[in-house]
Structures are given as C-alpha cells and as structure tokens.
Amino acid sequence: MLTDALVVSKSGAPFKFQKIEVNNNLHDNEVLIRMKATGVCHTDLNFSNETSIPGLFPAVFGHEGAGTIVSIGSSVTTLSIGDNVLTSYTSCGNCSNCDSGNTSFCRDWEHDNFGVGRSDGSKAYSSTSGEAVTSHFFGQSSFARHAVVMERSVIKVPADAPLQLLAPLGCGIMTGAGAMMNVVKPTSNSIVAIVGAGAVGLAAIMALKLNKEQPKMVIAVDLIQARLDMAKKYGATHVINSTEVKDLKAALLELTDGEGVNGSIDCTGRADVVNTLMEATAKRGTVVSVGVGKLDATMSANIFNTVNSGRIYTGCCMGSCYPQEFIPMLAEAWKRGDFPFTELIKTYPAQEMDKAVKAVLDGFVVKAVLTWDTIFVTLLLGIIIPLAVMLGLRRYSTSKSAMAIIVPLYIYPAPGAWDPLLEAISINPSLNFIVVVNPHSGPGAAAVPDANYTREIPRLNSQTNVQTVGYVPTAYTKRDLTLVKHDIRTYSEWRSNSTVPGLGVQGIFFDETPSQYDDTSAYFLLEAQKEARQVHGFTSRCLLINNPGTIPDARFLDGPNMTVVFEGTYDTYQLHGFSHKIEMLGRLQGIKTSRQDFGCIMHSLPKDVAGSEASMKKVVRELTNIAGTVFVTDLWENYYSTFGTCWKQFVELAK
Ligand SMILES: [Zn+2]
Ligand SMILES: [Zn+2]
Structure with a gap:
C-alpha cells in the first residue's frame, strides 16, 4: 500500500x-x-x-x-x-x-x-x-x-x-526521567545537577516529583536562559547559565560548599563537560551520561582520584528502564498533573518537518512533534496545541511597510487633553495610530464611560488612520476569566449604544499577559480571544493585542494579531541585547513572524537622548526595524498619563 x-x-x-x-x-x-x-x-x-x-x-x-x-x-x-x-x-x-x-x-x-x-x-x-x-x-x-x-x-x-x-x-522523555529515577536515584540528602535543559534534561528534573525522596538541591546548567527558567519552574533550586560562568567546576563546588554534586546527568555528550562533572562530583557520587555528541568523544578520569573518591561514571541508555512498565507509569503521572512534559511540545504537520527541525536547532522549541492527520483539534484534555493551526495566523494587516504608532492613552480626556494626539492624527493621514483607550483600568462598570470619554473617543474613531482598542487587564491570567469576558462584552456593546454614535472600539488590548507558557495561561488567553472574536461589537478586523511587555514563549504569538514584545525603559532596552533576541524570534520558521506582528513601547528616555534629533532618530529606527508598531516617551513616571516633551518629534520621526 x-x-x-x-x-x-x-x-x-x-x-x-x-x-x-x-x-x-x-x-x-x-x-x-x-x-x-x-x-x-x-x-x-x-x-x-x-x-x-x-x-x-x-x-x-x-x-x-x-x-x-x-x-x-x-x-x-x-x-x-x-x-x-x-x-x-x-x-x-x-x-x-x-x-x-x-x-x-x-x-x-x-x-x-x-x-x-x-x-x-x-x-x-x-x-x-x-x-x-x-x-x-x-x-x-x-x-x-x-x-x-x-x-x-x-x-x-x-x-x-x-x-x-x-x-x-518513547525516547527523550523516558530517557531523562529514567536517568533520574533509575540511575541517579536521589535521596533527601542528595545534591543533583543536570547539564543541558532540553527535553531530556527537563524531563529528568520533572521526574523528581515522581521520585520517593526529594534531593536537597537541584542544579540546572544550560546556555539558554529561557530553558533555565523552565528548569526552575519544574523544580530546579539553582541554575547556572554557562554563558555567564567561566569555570563550571568552580561554580558547582561553590554552590555545594566544596562538597561536590552527588549525582549529575550530562545531556550534552561533550567530553569536556563530562570531565568537569567528574571533578565536581562528591565522594561516592555518580556521573550519568545520557547525551551523545560526536561518536568518538572520549572522557578521561585520573585513576588515583577515582580510587580515592569512589566516584562512578556510568552510561544510561533509554532511561535504563523497561518501557512497557515505565512509559505507562509516566503517562499516568502526566494525567494526574505530576509530570507536565507536554508543556514542552510544539506540534507541526509532518509536511513542515523543515520548520520543526529549524525551531529545535535554534533552541526555540524544546520538543517538536509531527502530526500525520490533516485535521487538528486545538483543545485536548485542557492542553492547547498551536492555535495558528485552527485560527490561521490573523495578523494585523496594514500594508507591509506601513509603520504604526501605538498610544497607551491613559490620559483622562478633560477638554483639550487629547488634542496633541488628535492633531498628530489629522496632520499625518498616512500614519496609522492604534490607540488604547482605558476609562477605568478597563471599560468601567457602567454601560458607557463618562461624558468626557463619550465626547472624545468618537473624535478618534472618526479618523480613518485610527484604530481604537479597549484596555483589559489580565494580571498575568490570574484575574478572574469571567471578569475579563465581561470587560470584553462591555467594550463590544459600545458600538451598538444608540445614545453615543461612534463610540465603538475595534478590538482589545490585553495587558499583562504572561510570557512563560503553561496550559492554564494558554487556556485563559484562548478563551479571552475567542470571546473577543465571537462578540459582534468589534469590526470584522477585530484587532487583538497581547502585552507581555517582553518576548513571550513563541506559542503565545499565534493567538493575537500583535504582541507587544517590549515595554520598558530605554536603559533596559540597551542592556539585554533585546534587538538580537527579537531578531532570533523573527527567524522562528514555525510561526512565521514579521515586524507587523510586534509592538514595542519604550519609556524613560534620558534627557540627552530625547533632546537630540540624531539620538531620537536612532532609537526610532532601531525599534521600527524589529516592530511594526512603536511608542516612545521621555516620561520617567506615569509614562502614559500625559504626552511627553518628545511626542511631536517622535511622531515626526515615525512617519
Ligand atoms: Zn531519541
Ligand atoms: Zn536482547
């Protein structure tokens, strides 16, 4: 066949x-x-x-x-x-x-x-x-x-x-869990270390929860901070970013008061790492190799030291387990919620293997899974697979090169207070403005906001180069989902309110969305987005924006039309090599991102930067290189409650 x-x-x-x-x-x-x-x-x-x-x-x-x-x-x-x-x-x-x-x-x-x-x-x-x-x-x-x-x-x-x-x-997850449970077998007095926090290493850490005793210290080592963050989430008590530490042996000995680690798992397959682990291992401790790199890689150990220390170096193949018993046990633990390895998964249609490979090699995806069916379900036992598959990527669709300004308009509309914005809008008809309206940290309890808002918002909406969106807080998805949905419906009903024509907004700005992925947050956001797309009060181009304020887990990018991937001070932006990170994210083939998918909001511009046209130009150019929608202000507090002194210049440069 x-x-x-x-x-x-x-x-x-x-x-x-x-x-x-x-x-x-x-x-x-x-x-x-x-x-x-x-x-x-x-x-x-x-x-x-x-x-x-x-x-x-x-x-x-x-x-x-x-x-x-x-x-x-x-x-x-x-x-x-x-x-x-x-x-x-x-x-x-x-x-x-x-x-x-x-x-x-x-x-x-x-x-x-x-x-x-x-x-x-x-x-x-x-x-x-x-x-x-x-x-x-x-x-x-x-x-x-x-x-x-x-x-x-x-x-x-x-x-x-x-x-x-x-x-x-069948392979990676069983291997990591088995290395920890069947070979390291930590006791409550143990210190364990896991080098390489990919699927195998993270599974080893997660499996501690299934172990009889919990070690007193769990150290994760990796090059990628996002993976160390995950390691912490799943049970690491300490993390070492090896790009920041010159001497891994010294770092491990320092963390363990010179005693060394009792059991370590190497997922890298690198001889130098294994040798380092041997030297950083406590007396009678064990180093377990599960990763294999070059097939001729060879570790070495000093015989005298090995005799005196009683250290053991051992291999572990496929978790050193009997899969017919071990795998059903892990599946049971997953079902109970005690072994959440499925949070590491991103699925791809088998036809998109090249994208899966690239995402794995680039380190954006911990575990890629290919699917062989052409029809996908998005919600399965509370686990969400990428929404893009079902929703299609609904991106904010201004023309490719178009640049937009996003204005967090948390300014109370006393008469004239919004005029600097309205002026900028009317003298720059070819510049798009996305305006976040926020009467009361949300729409407020009443069906429509007060008279100042009902006078000014229709003025914004009457301009063709403006899209207004309603502010909805999510408190990193800790807020009651019912209240979030209620806010969405309140905004959506503005449009049909016959007493205030032109009040309707065109979408929702979800503030404080999480950056770290977990099933509960993903479900929360999916439900909120579904609500916004189902209610009829927004236009057909319903614009949904998430604001994690930082680069989120790539799986969150599929839901909204746009994600604000940076909100912070000028100094923070300079510090973290942010533009490089966002470029890497843009290369994520599985998600197909473009500038238009991202927004950046920068505040606290230093006086000398805001005061110099050349410096301002550089800032705006840098931001617009990575994000299609930006906002810059020189305010150092209450950033969005008034227009900063550089507002006009920023608009001029954004054109
Ligand atoms: Zn494998
Ligand atoms: Zn045999």
Whole structure:
C-alpha cells in the first residue's frame, strides 16, 4: 500500500515528504501502525547526516511514534487491531539482559535498532520506483503515516490517550526521567545537577516529583536562559547559565560548599563537560551520561582520584528502564498533573518537518512533534496545541511597510487633553495610530464611560488612520476569566449604544499577559480571544493585542494579531541585547513572524537622548526595524498619563 513518509535520500539530504510503498506482508511478530504523531529527536537529525553505515540511505527515520494498530502478525498475542500505542526501540528478547527486563542493554541492540532494516536485513518500505528504503530504524521508522513495528517495540496506552502529546515518551522523555529515577536515584540528602535543559534534561528534573525522596538541591546548567527558567519552574533550586560562568567546576563546588554534586546527568555528550562533572562530583557520587555528541568523544578520569573518591561514571541508555512498565507509569503521572512534559511540545504537520527541525536547532522549541492527520483539534484534555493551526495566523494587516504608532492613552480626556494626539492624527493621514483607550483600568462598570470619554473617543474613531482598542487587564491570567469576558462584552456593546454614535472600539488590548507558557495561561488567553472574536461589537478586523511587555514563549504569538514584545525603559532596552533576541524570534520558521506582528513601547528616555534629533532618530529606527508598531516617551513616571516633551518629534520621526 502507498503511504506518506519523510524520506532522507542520502546523507545530509533534507527530510522530504513523499509517497512510499509499505510492504505490509507483516512478519509473524509485527504489527502495522497508522501513526498519528511522531516526536522529533536529535538522534533522527544526527542519523540523517550519518556517513559510516553502508546501505542506510534512502531511509525513513523517526523513533517516537504514536498511533493505532491497523493489522497484526499471526503470532502477536498482546496487541489487537484498534489499540492505541506508542512505539519505542526494539530488542532481541533472548539475551540475559532482555530476560531481566533490561532491554535497552540487549546484546543485539545496536544491530537491531541502527541496522538498515529488520534484523534479517529486509526492509518494509520501498520507493514508488521500487528502490528499497530503510525501515525499522530504532525498531520503527515512524516518520511515516504507516510503520511496521515488532510487537516487542510497542507500548499500549489507554484508548482515550492523546497520542500527539504522548509520542515523545518513547525516547527523550523516558530517557531523562529514567536517568533520574533509575540511575541517579536521589535521596533527601542528595545534591543533583543536570547539564543541558532540553527535553531530556527537563524531563529528568520533572521526574523528581515522581521520585520517593526529594534531593536537597537541584542544579540546572544550560546556555539558554529561557530553558533555565523552565528548569526552575519544574523544580530546579539553582541554575547556572554557562554563558555567564567561566569555570563550571568552580561554580558547582561553590554552590555545594566544596562538597561536590552527588549525582549529575550530562545531556550534552561533550567530553569536556563530562570531565568537569567528574571533578565536581562528591565522594561516592555518580556521573550519568545520557547525551551523545560526536561518536568518538572520549572522557578521561585520573585513576588515583577515582580510587580515592569512589566516584562512578556510568552510561544510561533509554532511561535504563523497561518501557512497557515505565512509559505507562509516566503517562499516568502526566494525567494526574505530576509530570507536565507536554508543556514542552510544539506540534507541526509532518509536511513542515523543515520548520520543526529549524525551531529545535535554534533552541526555540524544546520538543517538536509531527502530526500525520490533516485535521487538528486545538483543545485536548485542557492542553492547547498551536492555535495558528485552527485560527490561521490573523495578523494585523496594514500594508507591509506601513509603520504604526501605538498610544497607551491613559490620559483622562478633560477638554483639550487629547488634542496633541488628535492633531498628530489629522496632520499625518498616512500614519496609522492604534490607540488604547482605558476609562477605568478597563471599560468601567457602567454601560458607557463618562461624558468626557463619550465626547472624545468618537473624535478618534472618526479618523480613518485610527484604530481604537479597549484596555483589559489580565494580571498575568490570574484575574478572574469571567471578569475579563465581561470587560470584553462591555467594550463590544459600545458600538451598538444608540445614545453615543461612534463610540465603538475595534478590538482589545490585553495587558499583562504572561510570557512563560503553561496550559492554564494558554487556556485563559484562548478563551479571552475567542470571546473577543465571537462578540459582534468589534469590526470584522477585530484587532487583538497581547502585552507581555517582553518576548513571550513563541506559542503565545499565534493567538493575537500583535504582541507587544517590549515595554520598558530605554536603559533596559540597551542592556539585554533585546534587538538580537527579537531578531532570533523573527527567524522562528514555525510561526512565521514579521515586524507587523510586534509592538514595542519604550519609556524613560534620558534627557540627552530625547533632546537630540540624531539620538531620537536612532532609537526610532532601531525599534521600527524589529516592530511594526512603536511608542516612545521621555516620561520617567506615569509614562502614559500625559504626552511627553518628545511626542511631536517622535511622531515626526515615525512617519
Ligand atoms: Zn531519541
Ligand atoms: Zn536482547
């Protein structure tokens, strides 16, 4: 039968989505699985560049599969057609390690998982022109809509299990959790360290919650601050950003009062890191390697020190567990809310593998999962997959090059108070203004705001180059969602209020939205956005703006038309290499961002900057390079309660 798969034609070639033939004459001990989702692991990417295995290419990789069984071989006893399953590595089932449940240390492991097909050399896939294509990679080759897998590689999960979320359990997540629970096995006196806070490292940290005893200190080490923030969220007590620390050994010894770490997990696969960890390990402590980089990387240890310290260096393959028991345990823990690894996932249609690869390599996405279905659900057991899939990317759609000014207009409209804005609007008809109106930290309790507002807001709305949006606070989604929805409805009803024609606003400015992703916040924002798009009081171009005030988790970018990615002082902007970060975000292929998706609000401009046309020009140019919508003020307090002295000049430069 024909199916779709991601085929790598030769070493270094891209993953190409194409039709292939599945030879579904199953061996007796095999099943045919209709894949729903497949996690993307670094091992897949490494193998796509492999040069030392003859006969490997063309090949289908993929080894974190999840799907439904559609047919079974004659000797299969533990699985039935229709079962929901995850797929993992394979093993021989006859050696001493297989007998004792240590299947990842199977005698034939390398041959059976990294051979060029089944253990007998046959392949289950071929191209439409008849050329054999490597199958059974890692026992499965699951970058395909259909995969032939041995019964031994399959883990049954409940019928209602959300397959696109559980797929990564088959390799990366199991590996991290297993390294912590089965090898490090911390006690309440332990200090543990995790180097590399990607999917494996974060899973190791999350798994502490499932461990009998909690270590007294959990140290996470990574290069990317966002990942260290996640590590903290999931249980790290201390973090080390290795871009800021020259000597990791010294930093670890300092944190541990010179004692060293009792158990550490290296996810980097770098020999220098492993050697450092050995030296920073306490007496009788253990260093566990789970990451593999270069295949010839070699660690070294001084024998005298090793004897005296009793330190242990050990490897851990696939979590050193029995997947048929360990994975269902992790899935149960996830369901209870004790193992939230699905928060690390971003899903991509399998056709967009290139975007998934890029996002993973750039470090924006911790765990990419490919989906093989063409129809997606957005809400599944309270977990949100990217909204872009369903909503389409509704971006703020002024012309490409157009520049807009966003005005947080928190100025009370006493007669004349809004005139500097109204003047700027009328003398610059080709400049777009997005004006945030905010009568009472929201619309206020009354159906319409007071007479000053009902006089001035229609004046703004009468201009064609103005879009007004209503201010709604979210308190980082800690506010009652019912109140948020109530605010949205109040604004939406302004339009139909017959006593004040022209009062209606065109969308909502959600203030204080979170930057860090979690399911609860994502659900809150989705509900608020849905409400705003469903009510009829905004125009068809309903404009929704989120204001995290900083660069948020990329998954939050899909919901609103625009995100304010910076709100802060001039000095803060200079400090943090912000423009570089936003450029990196812009490169995120999976989300397809452009300047028009971002806003920047800068306040507290120093006098010498605001007073110099050249400096002002530089500031405005820098901001407009990264964001299509900007605001700059030289006020140092109550930034938005009056117009700053540089207002006119800013408008002039923004044109
Ligand atoms: Zn893997
Ligand atoms: Zn074996």
